[in-house]
Amino acid sequence: MLTVQQRIEDICTLIFEVANGNFDYRIDSTDDDDELNAIIQGVNMLGEELKTSTVSRDFMQSIYKGVIDMLFILNKDLSIRSMNEVACQILQYKEEELKAANIAELLCDPQGELIKYVQAEIAEKGEAHIETCFTTKDRREIPTSINFSQLINNQNEVDGILIIARDITEQKEAERQLILAKEKADAASEAKSRFLFNMSHEIRTPLNGILGFTELLKFTETDETQDEYLELILNAGKNLNRLLNDILDLNKIEQDKLVFEKKNFSIRENITFCLKPYKFLAEEKELTFSFHIDNSVPEYVISDPTRLNQIIINLTNNAIKFTENGSIDVSFTARRLSSSKMVLRGEVTDSGIGIPLEKQALIFESFTQSDESTTRLYGGSGLGLSICKKLTQLMHGDIGIISPPVHQAQGSTFWFEIEMEYTTQSPVVERFELDVSKFKFKEEYNILVVDDSDINLLRAKVTLEHLGAEVTIVNNGKEAIQLVKEADYDLIFMDIQMPVMDGYHAAEVIREEGYDKVIIALSANASRDCIDKCNEKGMNDYLMKPYESVELLNMILKHL
Known part of the structure; x- marks a missing residue:
């Protein structure tokens, strides 16, 4: 049993050792409660505690x-207790300046x-993250990503609070350059x-006159050679x-602006x-041409008939173009996905030149053909198959090729699949099978045509008068407003x-x-924005x- 004096001497030694950094020095306590x-x-x-603090301090210094x-x-x-040398260097402050x-x-x-x-955020979650700028001593701003987190003691x-702040100047500059590049x-x-839109409009306007007057010439008496020409x-x-439509459709697809109808129609x-x-x-x-629609294909569906036709026409037209001898066979089947959805599969098989295996992956790319040599026999823009692929994908399907087809020595089978909805409701018929050259209205309609192209005005006037209408033509909207005030028109083409x-x-x-009769937009622009704006107006x-x-006749009969 140690005396009180001995215990006091031991305590003094313990205090001396600890004060001199020997934090492992210990003396045993007794059971006495004194x-x-x-x-x-x-x-x-x-x-x-001092030992732990020293280890922590040394550890933190190594981290710093x-x-x-x-x-x-x-x-x-939020006052600064300490910082590392990097903070002083970047912010251009001395340590004592930052500590204050x-x-x-x-x-x-x-x-x-x-x-x-x-x-x-720290009060609720114990941590926070922000992006802002640190201000240096010379008032420069440094973009920084900053993480705050609580420090918990024993x-x-x-x-306290730990801050780790990363200089993101280079990242922000890269982001800025990316934004500029995107812009x-x-x-x-x-x-x-805009160029494609304007060029399309400029080409379609005279093309409308060319096709229109060619049609009108066909209504006149011509000999066999003239009919052929x-x-x-x-x-x-x-x-x-068709080429113009393909180019514009490709541009719409690239800009994600292609709009699909959901229309009830007879698919057969x-x-x-x-x-x-x-x-x-x-x-x-x-060439021998045949097509078959399987019994699995229903009578009525809900989809976009225009886009479906675009796919069928492109594949069928290609098959005829690339086949010199033999046959073309087009077939359609359907398989049910659910009570309301189905997949339509179309196959176009030809006995033409076929597609080499190494080219089959390329033919669905834009502006690409299997034979790109300058002496190739078959022309074309190389857009049709690319558009077909994009259309089928947007309609939740796909497209592909088998060349040569099964059980054939040469040729190709192009197949496509697209999703559709079933319906039992019969559609409203909007198409009329009419011979325009012999058709006459039962009553005399008074029709106003507004167009800035003289050739298009003349084409519309001749066609409508041939059908038995009374036609007035003007060159701009201002003149049209004045005429509507002065006369009663059954229909306006605008x-x-x-x-x-x-x-x-x-x-x-x-x-x-106050005019409450029919106004029909007449334009070379077929964009959804243009159509929607026409409806709004x-x-x-x-x-x-x-x-x-x-x-033109069907449009009039639809509304009158």
């Missing part, structure tokens, strides 16, 4: 030196909103779209129009009507792009003046140039 024993336990605990980001330790009031500061003084936060947000109490790309894309002109014009009737002309084209080349006053404004004013329907005489 003041000396309490001192021994207290100094032992102090040594343990190793971290390439700015690192701060804050007190709970509050972190809020270094941030670009004039209203104090960020600090309030950080304090609220008593599980919040002892330039968007501007270039928009410029391309007129048919060649019509086919060439329709091919040019639609396919038959779509393929009818190609039977004659094939027979002209002395061009959109015109000098003096465009069709949008004219239709709007005419409606405000009070127009009843839309007819795109170039149009065939039967389309």
Whole structure:
């Protein structure tokens, strides 16, 4: 048993050792509940705390030196307790200058909103993250990503806040360059779209006159040679129009602006009507042409008949173009996905030149053909298959090729699949099978045609008068408004792009003046935005140039 004096001497030694950094030095306490024993336990605990603090301090110092980001330790009031050398270097402050500061003084936060947000986040979650700028001593701003997190001591109490701040100047500059590059790309894309739109309009307007007067010539008495020449002109014009549509559709797809209809129609009737002309084209080349619609294909569906026809026409036209001898066979089947959905599968098989295996992956790319040599026998833009692929994908399907087909020595089978909806409801029939050359209205309609193109005005006037209508023509919307005030018209065909006053404004004013009959937009622009705007301005329907005489007649019969 140690005497009191001996215990006091041991306590003095313990205090001396701990004071000189020997934090592992210990003396044992006794079971006595006296003041000396309490001192021994207290100094032992102090040594343990100092040892832990020293280890932590040394550990933190190594972190301070190793971290390439700015690192701060804050007190709970956000004053700076310590920082690493990187923070001093980047912010250009001395250590003693930063220790005298509050972190809020270094941030670009004039209203104090960020600090309030950080304090609220730390109080709720124990951490926070913001992106802002640090301000250097010479008032430069450095974009920084900052993480705040609480520091917890051994008593599980919040002892401060740790900040790790990364200089993101290069990242922000890269983001800025990406934004600039995107803006330039968007501007270039928009410029391309405007160019295509304007060129399309400029080409479609005279093309409408060419096709229109060619049709009118066919209504007159002509000999066999003249009929053949007129048919060649019509086919060439329709091919040019199809190419324009392909280019514009490709541009819409690239800009994600292609709009699909959801229309109730007879799919069997639609396919038959779509393929009818190609039977004659094939027979002209002395090819056998057949098509078959399986019983699995329902009578009525809900989908976009125009896009379906676009796919069928492209594949069938290609098959005829690339086949010199033999046959073309088109078939359709369907498989049910659910009680309301199905997949339509179409196959177009030909006995033509076929597609080499190494080229089969390329033919669905834009402006690509299997034979790109300058001496190739077959022309074309290389857009058709690319558009078909994009259309089938947008209609939740796919497209592919088998070449040569099963059980054939040569040729190709192009197949496509698209999703559709079943319906048992019969559609409203909007198409009329009419011979325009012999058709006459039962009553005399008074029709106003507004267009800035003299050739298109003349074409419309001759066609409508041939059908038995009384026709008035004017060159701009302002003249049209005046005429509507003076006479009663059963129907107005309104061009959109015109000098003096465009069709949008004219239709709007005419409606405000109380005209409540039919106004039909007549334009070379077929964009969804244009069609929607026509509806907003009070127009009843839309007819795109170039149009065939039967389309003009059908539009009138639809509304009158």
